[in-house]
Amino acid sequence: MTAPADANQTLFSQVNDVARHTPWLHGLATGYAEYGVLLFGALVLLAVWQGRHAPHAKLAAALWAGIATVLAVGVNQPVVSMVAEPRPYQTHPSILVLVARSTDWSFPSDHSVMAGACAVGLLIFSRRLGAVAAVAALLMAATRVYVGAHYPFDVLVGLLLGAVVAGAGWLLLRTPLVLAVLRARTITPLRAWCEPRPGI
Numbered sequence: 001m002t003a004p005a006d007a008n009q010t011l012f013s014q015v016n017d018v019a020r021h022t023p024w025l026h027g028l029a030t031g032y033a034e035y036g037v038l039l040f041g042a043l044v045l046l047a048v049w050q051g052r053h054a055p056h057a058k059l060a061a062a063l064w065a066g067i068a069t070v071l072a073v074g075v076n077q078p079v080v081s082m083v084a085e086p087r088p089y090q091t092h093p094s095i096l097v098l099v100a101r102s103t104d105w106s107f108p109s110d111h112s113v114m115a116g117a118c119a120v121g122l123l124i125f126s127r128r129l130g131a132v133a134a135v136a137a138l139l140m141a142a143t144r145v146y147v148g149a150h151y152p153f154d155v156l157v158g159l160l161l162g163a164v165v166a167g168a169g170w171l172l173l174r175t176p177l178v179l180a181v182l183r184a185r186t187i188t189p190l191r192a193w194c195e196p197r198p199g200i
Contacts, residue, residue, distance in 0.1 A: 065121030072117035097148035112158025120166035
C-alpha cells in the first residue's frame with residue numbers, strides 16, 4: 001500500500017473509531033449526510049431571490065451557482081466509473097456504517113463534489129452566502145466519512161473537483177450567462193420578477 005493510500009485508510013479508521021464512541025452524534029450526522037443537500041438547494045434559491053433585481057452579472061452568478069452544482073456532479077460520473085474504488089464497507093465489512101449501503105463507487109464523493117461546486121458558485125455571488133456554503137460543504141465532507149460512506153480522500157478530492165468546475169466554468173461561461181440573463185429580462189412574463197433596480 002502506498003503512503004497516501006495508507007494515510008487514507010488510517011485516517012478513515014480513526015474517524016470510524018470516533019463514530020463508535022459518539023452515539024449521541026449519530027442522528028445529526030446521519031441526517032446531514034443524507035439530507036444536507038437540501039440546505040445547498042435552499043442557499044442557491046436564496047441567492048437567486050436576492051439577485052433577481054441586481055445587475056445582470058450578479059443574477060448570472062446566482063444562477064451559475066445552481067448550474068455549476070449540477071454540472072459538477074455530471075462531470076464526476078465518468079471519473080467515479082474510471083477509478084472504480086469500492087466503498088469502505090465493501091472492503092472492510094466490520095466497520096460502523098450509519099447509512100444505507102450504496103452499490104456505486106466511492107471516489108470522488110458525489111456529495112462532496114456537489115458541496116464544493118455550490119460553495120464556490122455562491123462565493124462568486126456573495127461572500128456571505130459563500131462562507132455559509134463553505135462551512136456547510138466541510139461539514140458535508142466530514143459527515144460522509146463519519147457515517148462510513150467514504151474515505152477522507154474521496155471527500156477531499158470531491159470538494160476540490162467541485163470547486164474547480166464551478167470556478168473554471170464561471171471564467172469560461174460568464175459572458176454567455178450574462179447575455180442570457182439580459183435576454184431573459186426582456187421577456188415580458190419575467191421582466192417584473194427579475195427586472196434590475198438602480199441601487200441594488
